[in-house]
Amino acid sequence: MGYVVAGYAFAFGGLALYALSIWWRGRRAQR
Amino acid sequence: MMKLLSQRLLGPVTLILLALTFWLGLWVTPPDKVQGNLARLLYVHPAIAWVALYLSFGTATIASALYLWKRSRSPVMDRVAHCAMEVSLVFIILTLITGSIWGRPAWGVWWAWDARLTSTAVLGVFAVGYLALRRANDDFELRARRSAVLAILAAINVPIIHFSVQWWKTLHQGASVFTESGNFKVHGIMLTTLFISLAAFTLLFFWLLRARYRVQVLRDERERVSLDEALTQRRREGVH
Numbered sequence A: 001m002g003y004v005v006a007g008y009a010f011a012f013g014g015l016a017l018y019a020l021s022i023w024w025r026g027r028r029a030q031r
Numbered sequence B: 001m002m003k004l005l006s007q008r009l010l011g012p013v014t015l016i017l018l019a020l021t022f023w024l025g026l027w028v029t030p031p032d033k034v035q036g037n038l039a040r041l042l043y044v045h046p047a048i049a050w051v052a053l054y055l056s057f058g059t060a061t062i063a064s065a066l067y068l069w070k071r072s073r074s075p076v077m078d079r080v081a082h083c084a085m086e087v088s089l090v091f092i093i094l095t096l097i098t099g100s101i102w103g104r105p106a107w108g109v110w111w112a113w114d115a116r117l118t119s120t121a122v123l124g125v126f127a128v129g130y131l132a133l134r135r136a137n138d139d140f141e142l143r144a145r146r147s148a149v150l151a152i153l154a155a156i157n158v159p160i161i162h163f164s165v166q167w168w169k170t171l172h173q174g175a176s177v178f179t180e181s182g183n184f185k186v187h188g189i190m191l192t193t194l195f196i197s198l199a200a201f202t203l204l205f206f207w208l209l210r211a212r213y214r215v216q217v218l219r220d221e222r223e224r225v226s227l228d229e230a231l232t233q234r235r236r237e238g239v240h
Helices: A002-030 B002-028 B037-043 B045-068 B075-107 B115-136 B140-155 B157-167 B188-239
Strands: none
Touching (some): A002 B075, A002 B188, B002 B037, B037 B045, B037 B075, B045 B188
């Protein structure tokens, strides 16, 4: 089950980080 | 009205479907007869790969082709291609990571120079090359044209990835969802979860693409304003 949890953590965590990076770049561009 | 609804609903529906995938994949679906709990990665890895290889890389390629075609040439197409390629790179990286996490317990290795894995990694290198090429040139026309050509050339790799499991003897398994006669290999709640995950990651792609596109519009606008300011400054200096 450890591999499964790691897989989900990377998939969902990675996408959340990417979404956060888009939001952050958007904020910077608005300044 | 439809446009407004889709704009308003895209985010919440995507989040609900992603949460459903997470919950169904980890808690509700039963372990597989052969793979046990490891089969739960089936609800994440193929859906991410679908977005990476077909949806986002496909969008980048079509937008690039439309940019190169004079009748549909516009900065919008160039921007869509750029943003879709960035999203594609993120999904390619996650495809390789989730695949590797599945491969370790299933095959005994984190990585193998197998046709499917290697060709997917090559596509990732192309995506990195594309984004690097965009940074290497300031001339808008030249940058857009060169990167569009690269995106189309790189897309030749997509059918190679798709058919690699048939053309070569690969470690990577062949089609997991359909049999050769087109029937489903997966059933019940497992199949439902698979479809929900496909829908969730597909909508997530459109959501991310839309957000990334908006950021690019802001950036381009900023670049244009600073260029105009610099030109005005130079003209003033010329007058004195």
